[in-house]
Amino acid sequence: MTETLFIRLGSQAHDIIHWLVVTESSSDVQEIIASGELKGAEQLSELTEKAEHRQVKVLVPGCDILLKSLNVPAKSSKAMRLAVPYMLEDIFAEDVDKLFFSYADLANDAQDNNCFTAIVAHQQMQQWLLWLEHAKLHTNYILPDVLAMPFTPDGWSAITLGDTTQEQVIVRQGLWQGFTLDANVWQLQWPNFSTEQAEGADDSELLNSVNIEAYSYLAQSNQLTIKSMPEELPLALMAKNYHSKLNRFNLLQGQYKVKEDRSYAGQQWLWVAGIALFALLLNLGHKSVQLWQLNAEQEKVQESIIASYKKTFPKTKRVRVSTIKSQLNRELALLGGTGDKQGFLAMLAKVQPAFAKVPALKPDTLKFDGKRQELRIQATAKDYQAFEQFSIALAAANLTVKQGSQSNQGEQVTGSFSITNKGTRNGAKKGSAKRRSNKEAS
Secondary structure, eight states: OEEEEEEEOOSSTTSOEEEEEEEEOTTOOEEEEEEEEESSGGGGGGGTTTTTTSEEEEEEOGGGOEEEEEOOOOSSHHHHHHHHHHHSGGGOSSOGGGEEEEEEOOOOOTTOOOEEEEEEEHHHHHHHHHHHHHTTOOOSEEEEGGGGSOOOTTSEEEEEESOSSSOEEEEEEETTEEEEEEHHHHGGGHHHHHHHHTTTSOGGGOOOOEEEEESSOOOOOTTEEEEEOOOOOHHHHHHHHTTOTTOOOOSOOGGGOOOOOOOHHHHHHHHHHHHHHHHHHHHHHHHHHHHHHHHHHHHHHHHHHHHHHHHHSTTOOOOOGGGHHHHHHHHHHHTTOOOSSSSHHHHHHHHHHHHHHOTTOEEEEEEEETTTTEEEEEEEESSHHHHHHHHHHHHHTTEEEEEEEEEEETTEEEEEEEEEETTHHHHHHHHHHHHHHHHHHO
16 A cells, blocks of 8 residues: 655645545555645745655646647657647737647547647646745656546546635546636536537537536536536545546656656665675775785795795896796705705715714714715814714614714814715615616627
């Protein structure tokens, strides 16, 4: 169920404005919530609060709007609408440029008319919209009051609106015909009604009576046949017929067409989406700062790795972190290979426990002969005993040790060691002998 605020504006700012709030359901059952009157357009702001979370539909007096149905010889609706103002300009006292022409999409009537237009002065239209704007009332629909009256195929429908000071009679005469006039003029128009009904007929066939379904009291006349219908509030009756299948029309078109307002629920979802987007952007900003910090730290680590590599291998000109592992493996290979049982690293692993047992012995230089698989150490100690202990520790590690000359230099003793794995030298000698024998045999 939805709630709708109906407002019927006046022609002038001082005219009484009628309003009604109803609930509308899918079964076309309406329930009146509230209704009332305002003394003029200046009081429209009193309806601003009532319009919150409700649809607003507006009615305007039929006396300010001319309804015309025409047969326009045009192939397209665009050409038809361009031609209509100039087809009717002779009936207007003012320039057609000062008039607004709106159009309805209706089926052809009994006279095969194909164009239905409602004509109102731009000044009047702008005045209505200005009143609503000042009162902060937003609507997507404006309809002439006569077209909100019930359609009666065999007659007219009518109702009176207002009190004795500003009472008006609203009449619908057909699918696209009707009028709104002051109640005191109503009786003066009776002779014209019968004349309109008899237009085109012989004098003997004059129709002296008009059938009217009246939803409120109407003065009687010999020219009128009035059928009393159940009395209703004028705006309640118009609310029922506001969007009937016969009233597919809206004055807000062309230059006055408004964009569809977002619903209250839609606005709330926009707020939620906005907050979610803000949170997402905040999180992305935080992650971006973290990523920047990590990148900065990574750059520092890479610079440190490159600096350490260049310090170890000063002859290297170009170092890249992406290839530093392969470069390091190549340098190690040049030192004598990287196997598990042979090579510089494997030899160091075996020698390291001996250094741990004899901490008094300090190595000065380390050289590795990859061809002979021999490690040469130049070392310094406080006495000769440290050299003996170191040799014993190496022998215990299954290494062959050849101790070089030792000399006393002041308070320090310097000496050298040639270290190989047991069997390495014999293997090397056998290999060389085999190569010599092969040469002699050849």
